[in-house]
Amino acid sequence: MHSIQSHLFVVTLLGATLLLGACASGPETSGSKTEFDHAYAAAQNSFDRSESLEHAWTTAEEALKEAKEAAAAGDYRKATELANEANEQSELAIEQAERESQPDMTLY
Numbered sequence: 001m002h003s004i005q006s007h008l009f010v011v012t013l014l015g016a017t018l019l020l021g022a023c024a025s026g027p028e029t030s031g032s033k034t035e036f037d038h039a040y041a042a043a044q045n046s047f048d049r050s051e052s053l054e055h056a057w058t059t060a061e062e063a064l065k066e067a068k069e070a071a072a073a074g075d076y077r078k079a080t081e082l083a084n085e086a087n088e089q090s091e092l093a094i095e096q097a098e099r100e101s102q103p104d105m106t107l108y
Helices: 002-023 033-052 058-072 076-101
Strands: none
Touching: 033 058, 033 076, 058 076
């Protein structure tokens, strides 16, 4: 039963991530390199933590890669949005790891 609950939680987290991405792109970004640098550093830090917990999401990794590419092309607004997306996904992955590390206390 624990496995079913874990899978449902993952599906819920993925759905929430998609909903967040569809409904709101997050805070407005100025498109500056400094803003991107801060957003990317936060995203990389969250991703590294999720990876250390063995729960890194490939979607977060891809968003980080695309953010770096957008920044290299000079599109700091897009790069910042992608870095923020990667950060949100990595934070959700961390929550997932923490939840799954807790013992199942379901009474049957």
